[in-house]
Amino acid sequence: MSSYPGSVHAGSAHARSVNAGPAEPAPTAGRRRRVAILGSTGSIGTQALQVIAEHPDEFDVVALCAGTNAALLAEQVRTFTPAVVGMHDDDAAQQLRRILDESPVPASDQGRAPEVLSGAEASERIAGEAEADVVLNAMTGSIGLRPTLAALRAGATLALANKESLVVGGALVKDAVQRPGQVVPVDSEHSAVAQALASGRHERGLCSLTTNGTSEVRRLVLTASGGPFRGWDGQALAAATPAQALKHPNFAMGLMVTTNSATMVNKALEVVEAHLLFDVALADIETVIHPQQYIHSLVEFHDGSTLAQAGPPRMLVPIALGLSWPQRLKSIDTPIDWTHPMQWDFEPLDQEAFPAVSLAKQAASTSATHMAVYNAANEQAVTAFHAERLPFTGILAVVEQVLAAHTGTSEAQADLDAVLAAEQWARSTADRLVQTGGVG
């Protein structure tokens, strides 16, 4: 990407906490934000482009990146005219080049057709070199770690849907953060917590109060749908099929996050994500089952007050906030209709049938690479489950056994190579357990 030179966003203040304080004034005031989307063909990526299409005066799409879906990426190129695009898969990138050659796209703002990058480094290069104000990381899996680090090191605001990169990278990601507020959570629960912590700005009226800061926070409470298997016991879960696991009660999402919702691994990753984003102790992060998912999460303060963020169970608002934080864009979603009766339920998590959250809290407290191992083993096990090589309950059994065999790495030694090595070890150990049937 020779024509897209490296970082132009020189950051200075070093922050240990990912979301340590109020954001600095937006360097983009008065002009359209330059946005790069990694994972543009997925559930989050396509919704982000929908938000952008409806707010053309707010954003310029400077780069798009996907894995394999050349046809959809080509369509997106036509509509949004990014200067550079990337595909992980080399064959898909060739296909994309062919489609674009056969039917040239309008020249981009830079006055030429997009450059097409391909291969494993495409997303990392785009994150680091596209000169985006905001990089939305909406890829699936811990493959998002390098791009997350690259975006932060380039000084871009990171709109983070790819929770895996933060959970797996941990301190590495924290260390790459250059300024408070550089990471804006897109995950709905964390967007809810961020909104509750920041509250709204409304400097009018007799009561023009604003409160802020995390020092008065006692607990975070993350809501969970409970997934398609809410209320099932261990015996029923053992026979759960991939098709059943993919029936999320409220959201249409990618395969990995949907399956993780069914096992509660998604909530487990989210607890650690919240710990890292908001610097709240793991012991002070609770989960509660809320099947309707209208409350996206809650912050409990030390005076006993609790702030909840509510909205329909859709991702448009968290995505839009990720792109435009701290501003709210108008009319992103239809608000809750209070004219009809409705019921919101809350129930405790069944920790025995769904041990994922407690296992993650334990892993995250054990060593700097335990969550990388947790996530990598889970990714392998989920793939094996969908290939019908592992029962549903085998997913957590694999994660637990791989974790038990991991020796761990101290934070001081957990550089990128150590994290990637731990992941690689976890993937092959998980695969071996599946192959030999040694899960039990």
Ligand SMILES: NC(=O)C1=CN([C@@H]2O[C@H](COP(=O)(O)OP(=O)(O)OC[C@H]3O[C@@H](n4cnc5c(N)ncnc54)[C@H](OP(=O)(O)O)[C@@H]3O)[C@@H](O)[C@H]2O)C=CC1
């Ligand atoms: N979907 C949702 O509502 C929510 C999702 N999230 C999180 O957001 C992330 C994305 O989820 P979701 O959109 O559902 O997932 P999807 O599976 O729908 O989309 C994943 C995207 O990543 C792309 N991709 C995969 N591998 C690579 C790669 N190596 N390089 C570049 N692009 C790649 C895919 O491309 P292609 O399809 O072309 O292969 C696709 O565009 C996950 O971390 C998830 O946990 C969080 C909250 C809600």
Ligand SMILES: CC(=O)[C@@H](O)[C@H](O)COP(=O)(O)O
């Ligand atoms: C929309 C979103 O943020 C997902 O992570 C969603 O929350 C999954 O829901 P559960 O994991 O609670 O089923």
Ligand SMILES: [Mn+2]
């Ligand atoms: Mn979520």
